[in-house]
Amino acid sequence: MSQNPSSSNSERDTNQVETPTVDAVNETLTTTENIEVAPENTPASPPPDDLQQTSKRGKLKIIVAIVVILLLGLIAYGLWKAYLPKTIELQGRVEAETVHISTKVPSRIEEFYVTDGQAIKKGQALVRFVSPELEAKKEQAQAALQSATAFHSTVYRGAQQENIETLYANWQAMKTQADLAATTYKRGENLFQQGVISRQRRDEMLAAQTSARETAEAAYQQYARAQRGSTEQQKSTADAQVAMAKAAVKEANALTEETKLYSPTDGTVSKTYGKPTELVATGIPVVSILEDHDLWVGLNVREDMYSAIYKTKTLEGFIPALNRKANFKVKKIDAEGDFATIKTTRQTGGYDIRSFKFHLVPEQTIPDLKVGMSILFKIEEAK
Incomplete structure (x- = not known):
């Protein structure tokens, strides 16, 4: 069957136009991989400098938001803490009654029978005096x-x-x-x-x-x-x-009996005054005795904190010297208040704050507890 030469040439030209070469296709694919194809109806991408500025502004907004959130959180926490009862630490001191031994006779010290820090019993001899004038009077x-x-x-x-x-x-x-x-x-x-x-x-x-x-x-x-x-x-x-x-x-x-003094109670010799041959006047202490078998804690409480503690039966205290805690009972409260170590506020329309002394005793015997040791108490401030 004979073909028209012109028709064959036309189809060949058409195929050449519609079918690209292999090199052209590869080049087209490479270009497509490097360039993102923009969606339909999307404007052209901005320049790189504009993209960096936009990114910085976004980060700044995030940082500002975080700071604001933190500030609001701190304010809320501060308000919450402000309405909570405050815990105040008060410092007490271990105390004991001190007995001062003195003579009624002007005399000279002859001899001490005890030394500082010595444990003594009731009726034990403490010191002896000598007085020739008293012998003559007798x-x-x-x-x-x-x-x-x-x-x-x-x-x-x-x-x-x-x-x-x-x-x-x-x-x-x-x-x-x-x-x-x-x-x-x-x-x-x-x-x-x-x-x-x-x-x-x-x-x-x-x-x-x-x-x-x-x-x-x-x-x-x-x-x-x-x-x-x-x-x-x-x-x-x-x-x-x-x-x-x-x-x-x-x-x-x-008066002759006063030339030799004896301990009126059990305790520990706190201090001896004077030395042998020294003259002692009437009523001047020569021996001080601590009744350390009956220890108690003195705690001064300002009257603005009085309501938070005066009805309390027991308090927990920490003893730094012994590194331990212990419970203390309120034995009594002084009937009369004393001035607290605080400046007068009367000029500003307030009042002079006084303090009241609480006497506390340990619920159980505390070994090695000594006079002068500090006791720390944590008290919640009255609402």
């Missing part, structure tokens, strides 16, 4: 007692029998002289009436009679008093003198 008191006792014995025993007999004999002699003077006067009166003697002589006889009579009466009273004994007033005076002398001796003995 001897004077004893001598006065002997004198008063002798006088008392004389008053109650009365006059001795030989003295009574002597006074009786003296009375009889005076009585005889009085009788003789009376008889002589009677004779003289008769002679005067007869004109034998003068009036002067008669008066002398009368005076002699009166004197003899009075002397005899005085002798009789002495005899009667000796026979009767001492009066009630004399006996009372003698009793009083003996009582005074005994009191003086008792006082001297009591």
Whole structure:
């Protein structure tokens, strides 16, 4: 079958146009891989500089947002914490009663029987003094007692029998002289009436009679008093003198006992004052004793925190020196407050804050707890 040469040429040209060569296809594929095909109706991509600026602005916005969120979170946390009760740490101190031992007698220290830090028992000897003046005073008191006792014995025993007999004999002699003077006067009166003697002589006889009579009466009273004994007033005076002398001796003995002092309680010697041969005045302590068998904790609480603790029965405290915790009971609260270590606020319309001392005791015995150790308590502030 014959073909038209022109038709064959036309189809060949058409095939050449519609069918690209292999090299052209490969080149087209390579270009397609390197260039992204933009979707339909999408504008052309911006330049690279614009892309970098857009990316920086986006990152900045994210950072600002994060900062704002953190700030809001911090503010919210601060407000939440502000409305929570605050925990305040108070510091207490272990305390004990201190007994100061002193003497009533001005004297010199002779010897100490204890040393600082020594544990002692009730009734144990502590110190001895010497006082020569006190010894002399004691001897004077004893001598006065002997004198008063002798006088008392004389008053109650009365006059001795030989003295009574002597006074009786003296009375009889005076009585005889009085009788003789009376008889002589009677004779003289008769002679005067007869004109034998003068009036002067008669008066002398009368005076002699009166004197003899009075002397005899005085002798009789002495005899009667000796026979009767001492009066009630004399006996009372003698009793009083003996009582005074005994009191003086008792006082001297009591002062002598003050020359050697003993411990009135169990405890530990805190400090001794002075040295042997030194003079000690009356009432000046020479030994201090800590009653460390009865320890307690003193805790000063300001009155603005008083309501948060005064109804509490027990508190937990931390002892730094022993590195342990312990529970303490509120034993008592001082009846009167003291000034707290805080400046006055009256100028600003406030008030002067005072503090009250709480006395706390451990619920259980704490070994090695000593006076002066710190105790830390955490207290929630009153709402």
